[in-house]
Amino acid sequence: MFTGIIEEIGVVESIEHGDGDARLTVRGPLVVSDARPGDSIAVSGVCLTVTDLPGDGTFGADVMPESLRRTALGDLEPGSPVNLERALAVGGRYGGHVVQGHVDGVGSILRRTPGPRWDEVEIALDPELARYVAEKGSIAVSGISLTVTHVGDDSFGVSLIPTTLEATTLGRLGAGDRVNLEVDVLAKYTERLLTTAGVLR
CATH class of the missing domain: 2.40.30.20 (Elongation Factor Tu (Ef-tu); domain 3)
Structure with a gap:
């Protein structure tokens, strides 16, 4: 779950389109500072699962066909800015509202x-x-x-x-x-x- 309080503006390093899906690499030094594979990070409002952490301030995530159909993630290209937010930690401040990262x-x-x-x-x-x-x-x-x-x-x-x-x-x-x-x-x-x-x- 997220709160809609953006932590940093990240930058798309690369986006590789596959057979209906995509592979996204995003630079976001703050959100990856304590990230682990399997963690959730909202990328411009879309909840994505961290799959790779190369250790250079970037993270990788897979974008499924449903996400590409229902969101604007397919518009992204290298250099595109994106809003980034880590999932809410237990006991963290709740400054926004209930945001699931499930784009309508x-x-x-x-x-x-x-x-x-x-x-x-x-x-x-x-x-x-x-x-x-x-x-x-x-x-x-x-x-x-x-x-x-x-x-x-x-x-x-x-x-x-x-x-x-x-x-x-x-x-x-x-x-x-x-x-x-x-x-x-x-x-x-x-x-x-x-x-x-x-x-x-």
Whole structure:
């Protein structure tokens, strides 16, 4: 489990595409400082398992076909920046919200409006996901825990504070760029329970 508080911006060293899958090597000195094979690291919001630790500040991970279909990881190329977060340690600070690293879909940035010290960003999403997004609720955008400022039928807005602009990849993205979206899992569980109980149909 993750919290959506990004620890560092990593860099893709290489991505090798196979028969529907991919092999990713990412440079992230902080997140590999105590990593072991089998550990989980969220790469721009996608939970990946560490398979290799060469000892040079990088780690390797396999990306399955499902992840390539459901996320924007397939857009990556050598040199691409990525948001990195280690799995939450027991007893660690819980500064964001419940983030599983299980991406629900890909959105795209519609526009960003700079403010004096912040940016307002509008992001398009699949209408099927919009029902899980609520004003003042939480959403993970490329692994970043953000508060929703408003929501429509097929888009939502977020405000990016200076720290988010500086410490995550969202400070570098513009209109048309794709982002990974993970809606609040509590909303999905609530819908499932109410549907099973016959309250929703």
